[in-house]
Amino acid sequence: MGVVACHTCDLLTRPSDAAGTTSLCPRCGAVVHRQKSNSIDRPLAFALSGLILFAIALTHPFLAMKSGGFVQETTLLTGIFELWKQHLYGLGALVLLTCALIPLAQLTGLLYILVPLRLNASAPGSVTIFRTILHVNSWAMMEVFLIGILVALVKLAKMATIVPGTAVMALGLLTVVTTAAMATLDPPLIWRRLDRRP
Numbered sequence: 001m002g003v004v005a006c007h008t009c010d011l012l013t014r015p016s017d018a019a020g021t022t023s024l025c026p027r028c029g030a031v032v033h034r035q036k037s038n039s040i041d042r043p044l045a046f047a048l049s050g051l052i053l054f055a056i057a058l059t060h061p062f063l064a065m066k067s068g069g070f071v072q073e074t075t076l077l078t079g080i081f082e083l084w085k086q087h088l089y090g091l092g093a094l095v096l097l098t099c100a101l102i103p104l105a106q107l108t109g110l111l112y113i114l115v116p117l118r119l120n121a122s123a124p125g126s127v128t129i130f131r132t133i134l135h136v137n138s139w140a141m142m143e144v145f146l147i148g149i150l151v152a153l154v155k156l157a158k159m160a161t162i163v164p165g166t167a168v169m170a171l172g173l174l175t176v177v178t179t180a181a182m183a184t185l186d187p188p189l190i191w192r193r194l195d196r197r198p
């Protein structure tokens with residue numbers, strides 16, 4: 001691990017890079033560096049469970065609408081298709097991007113980088129992919145979409161009986177799991193591992 005400046009008193013120190021340790025400034029006692037533990041295994045496990053939740057979200061019913069003996073079920077993909085059919089192209093593309101493509105790319109990208117690192121190797125193009133994942137993270141706004149759905153549900157509930165499907169639950173959990181994968185990730189450690197040439 002390289003030299004790090006204390007944020008409080010600017011003293012230069014070389015913190016320990018052992019997993020799970022917290023390095024304190026020897027002069028003022030402020031936290032200089034905190035090395036996360038299992039920072040490859042944890043995001044890996046979260047990304048894997050994310051993909052499973054994603055498969056559930058795509059294949060299970062999203063909403064069921066009951067109105068006077070008439071039941072209509074939608075999945076996430078048919079929902080996007082419906083938006084498209086009603087000429088809401090921009091909204092359809094936005095939902096497809098933020099709810100399906102970006103989270104999927106983020107999770108598969110993480111697995112693509114972390115699985116080889118776990119086996120002490122690095123996959124070609126990892127540096128570019130990792131940079132993209134960190135950049136795109138601010139664009140994965142599934143939680144905003146979920147709140148939008150909740151608002152729409154409350155409004156629709158006056159007209160018909162709305163039954164949220166398994167996919168809504170799976171998407172909610174997926175948001176939590178993706179956030180956890182990104183939070184347990186330790187970018188400086190990943191950069192160092194990716195830089196190490198065999």
Ligand SMILES: [Zn+2]
Pocket residue numbers: 006007008009010011025026027028029030
């Ligand atoms: Zn200090």
